[in-house]
Amino acid sequence: MNPKELVGRKAAEYVQDGMVVGLGTGSTAYWFVDEVGQRVKNGELPNIVGVPTSKQTEMQARELGIPLAQLDEVNSIDLLVDGADECLRSMSGIKGGGGAHLIEKIVAENSHEIIWIVTEEKVVDYLGAFPLPVEVIQTGSWNIFRAFENAGMNPSFRKKGKDSLFVTDSGNYIIDLHLGRIDQPQQVAHELKTMVGVVEHGLFINYPNRILVAKNDGTVEVIEGQQ
Numbered sequence: 001m002n003p004k005e006l007v008g009r010k011a012a013e014y015v016q017d018g019m020v021v022g023l024g025t026g027s028t029a030y031w032f033v034d035e036v037g038q039r040v041k042n043g044e045l046p047n048i049v050g051v052p053t054s055k056q057t058e059m060q061a062r063e064l065g066i067p068l069a070q071l072d073e074v075n076s077i078d079l080l081v082d083g084a085d086e087c088l089r090s091m092s093g094i095k096g097g098g099g100a101h102l103i104e105k106i107v108a109e110n111s112h113e114i115i116w117i118v119t120e121e122k123v124v125d126y127l128g129a130f131p132l133p134v135e136v137i138q139t140g141s142w143n144i145f146r147a148f149e150n151a152g153m154n155p156s157f158r159k160k161g162k163d164s165l166f167v168t169d170s171g172n173y174i175i176d177l178h179l180g181r182i183d184q185p186q187q188v189a190h191e192l193k194t195m196v197g198v199v200e201h202g203l204f205i206n207y208p209n210r211i212l213v214a215k216n217d218g219t220v221e222v223i224e225g226q227q
């Protein structure tokens with residue numbers, strides 16, 4: 001079993017019947033959703049409801065027969081399991097490599113418990129080696145791009161294929177910031193949040209309660225946050 005599959009399937013052990021479950025996005029969350037689907041199929045989870053964080057995850061969950069609801073149809077989410085692109089042991093990280101961080105963050109904000117599932121190379125001492133995704137409104141996005149350039153933030157528009165720009169599920173563009181090392185994530189998050197036209201950035205500060213880390217030796221480490 002590859003490490004992403006191992007940790008994705010392991011995370012499904014935290015799902016109990018009757019829960020409203022946030023379904024993350026990406027190639028690691030894929031395995032979590034797959035395992036939840038198997039458990040629904042074999043009758044272990046007859047009363048769960050899944051809330052997908054992207055169209056891609058919604059499609060996968062639908063095919064697996066997981067009962068679904070949109071966020072606005074549920075009061076809150078009991079457990080969200082999602083991937084991450086980089087994370088700190090202090091429970092922050094970067095998300096949005098798959099371009100779904102806006103909905104992922106909204107779902108996270110409405111979740112009682114959050115588990116991130118990652119492979120071991122994603123656990124880092126400093127954030128920023130992974131380009132920080134920033135979702136921006138299409139109108140005026142070049143102005144935002146230039147503002148990032150002037151601030152020395154090394155922006156690049158996310159592309160889809162060779163010639164088109166990537167468009168998110170919410171119809172926005174993504175500008176990736178190649179920052180190298182983020183010493184003050186709170187400050188960067190604040191600066192981005194105050195820019196008109198920025199919808200959401202991929203810095204998730206103090207989000208997960210628990211991080212499951214798939215190690216290359218086939219074990220899974222559980223990092224617990226402070227309760």
Ligand code: 5RP
Binds near residue numbers: 094096097
């Ligand atoms: C999508 C995300 C993903 O969770 C993140 O990119 C990790 O993806 P993967 O498991 O494919 O490495 O934030 O927006």
